[in-house]
Amino acid sequence: MAKKAAKKGIKLVPLGDRVVLKREEAESTTSGGIVLPDSAQDKPQKGEVVAVGDGHVKNDGSKVALTVKEGDKVIFSSYAGDEIKVGDSDFLLLRESDILATY
Secondary structure, eight states: OOOOEEETTEEEOOOTTEEEEEEOOOOSBOTTOOBOOGGGOOOOSEEEEEEEOSOEEOTTSOEEOOSOOTTOEEEEOTTOSEEEEETTEEEEEEEGGGEEEEO
8 A cells, every 4th residue: 555645634645656755955055155046046856755656557467566665865857756735845746767766
């Protein structure tokens, strides 16, 4: 069964091979101490898995569990997934194949 991300009573359950991430916060200052405005900050390609779907469906109809699990820290593709706002929290919904690595 899919694991759920709950925030203030709202359940976010990804389907199939989808994963819900909480993106890391963007750096607000450079290493030299210059404060960056929001428009100049790059969105990080790192995040933490908060919910996972129940797996890939193979051609024969059987399911294969996802390799990432809730709590994993991951690096993902730049333009992967869809941003979702649930309450006052922002999440990223993407396919497991868009995840490049765990750390």
